[in-house]
Amino acid sequence: MGRRRVVIAAVAAVVLVLVGTAAWANQQQLRHVNLGDSYSSGAGIQPVAAGTAPACSQSQLNWAHDLADDRGTRLTDVSCSGAQTRHVRTSQGAGVAPQLDAVQPDTQLVTLTIGGNDNDVFVTAFGQCSQLGLQSQGRGNPGEQRFGSRFVDQVEGSTYPNVVQALRDVRAKAPEARVAISGYLQILSPQGCFPVMPIAAGDVPYLNDLQATLNDAVRRAAAETGAIYLDVTPLSTGHDACQLPGTRWVEPLVPVNAAPVHPNAIGERKMAENAIAVLGL
Numbered sequence: 001m002g003r004r005r006v007v008i009a010a011v012a013a014v015v016l017v018l019v020g021t022a023a024w025a026n027q028q029q030l031r032h033v034n035l036g037d038s039y040s041s042g043a044g045i046q047p048v049a050a051g052t053a054p055a056c057s058q059s060q061l062n063w064a065h066d067l068a069d070d071r072g073t074r075l076t077d078v079s080c081s082g083a084q085t086r087h088v089r090t091s092q093g094a095g096v097a098p099q100l101d102a103v104q105p106d107t108q109l110v111t112l113t114i115g116g117n118d119n120d121v122f123v124t125a126f127g128q129c130s131q132l133g134l135q136s137q138g139r140g141n142p143g144e145q146r147f148g149s150r151f152v153d154q155v156e157g158s159t160y161p162n163v164v165q166a167l168r169d170v171r172a173k174a175p176e177a178r179v180a181i182s183g184y185l186q187i188l189s190p191q192g193c194f195p196v197m198p199i200a201a202g203d204v205p206y207l208n209d210l211q212a213t214l215n216d217a218v219r220r221a222a223a224e225t226g227a228i229y230l231d232v233t234p235l236s237t238g239h240d241a242c243q244l245p246g247t248r249w250v251e252p253l254v255p256v257n258a259a260p261v262h263p264n265a266i267g268e269r270k271m272a273e274n275a276i277a278v279l280g281l
Contacts, residue, residue: 032073034064035088035099035170036112039184040079042268044251044259049077053095056080061265063182064111066272071281073109078102081259084117085162088169100173107174111275113182114166115218118159125151125210126187126261130198130253138194141202152213159214163221171225180275181222182230183215185250185267186240193242196252197261230275236267 034040042062049065052058058079059065068075078099080092088099103110116122129143136142163181170179188197188211192204199207215233222229239249241261249267251258258264263271275281 030071030073030108031104031106032064032068032075032109032111033102033104033107033174034062034075034077034079034111035083035102036079036114037083037117038081038259038262039113039116039182039271040064040083040111041077041081042258042265043081043262044255045257045263045265045268052077053080055082055093056096057259059265059268061268063263063268063271063275066269067111067275067281070272071276076102079112082117083114085114085159085166088114088166100169103170103173103177105174105176107177109279110170110174110177110179111182112170112180113184115155115159115163115214115221116184118162119154121151121154121159121210121214125207126199129200129203129207133194133198133200133203136200138198138200139202140200141206142200143203144206151210155210155213155217160217160221163218164224167221167225167227171227178279179222179225179227180230180279181218181227182271182275183218183232184211185232185236185263185271187211187250187261189238189240189242191242193252196254197241198253228278230271230278232271232274235270235274239267239270 041056042059043057045059045061047060049058049060064077080096083092090098132142188204188208192199219229236249241248241250241252245256249263249270251264253260
């Protein structure tokens with residue numbers, strides 16, 4: 001009988017969790033705040049969200065707006081291109097308040113991407129490796145030879161704890177909110193595509209490993225802080241910047257409708273769909 005009571009109690013606990021999740025998902029007008037960097041803001045995608053700071057390059061078609069349009073959340077979007085984890089707590093510049101100011105105790109959902117701009121890791125890695133790739137005409141691994149483990153070391157030693165702190169700051173401000181942080185869409189195919197993406201052949205695995213390290217740091221930070229990690233690597237594989245328009249979710253260095261090496265409108269839509277599925281919305 002004792003064992004039976006334990007089983008019944010466990011089943012009841014599971015049912016309560018499922019009912020609670022369904023109740024949360026079915027609430028109308030969830031109070032939803034979107035934070036984060038250019039992958040959150042939809043940098044370069046037209047049209048620009050009305051009333052936003054021009055420097056933030058916030059699109060009306062970013063993944064938080066797509067989610068809000070589809071599921072009727074009451075969205076406050078303070079994502080901003082170029083944001084680092086410190087800008088969750090501090091101003092990014094004139095007219096751009098600390099992003100945490102938008103989060104309130106009654107906020108129910110917080111979405112974001114953050115981390116790629118810390119220490120200028122991604123812009124330096126892809127920018128410098130592109131220049132070196134052009135100089136080597138796509139041969140060898142000049143970026144890896146120059147920078148070695150520098151970028152991975154920065155992600156592990158600095159970005160990871162910074163993302164943990166940012167998520168803890170959000171949790172402290174809105175302890176009852178569900179916090180969902182997305183990884184970054186796949187940028188390069190395994191084979192590369194010089195000169196569309198002017199990365200030397202040997203630097204393609206080098207940069208793909210860097211991106212995998214960043215996404216894993218975000219995943220681990222989410223696990224440590226009780227946030228939900230939105231894994232976009234499997235679904236974005238085969239939709240990288242090397243693919244043709246309509247197939248790619250990330251634009252190459254010469255973009256069509258997005259910032260270079262950033263998600264296009266399709267990519268943002270796919271990030272929204274992934275969030276809706278994972279969050280049970």
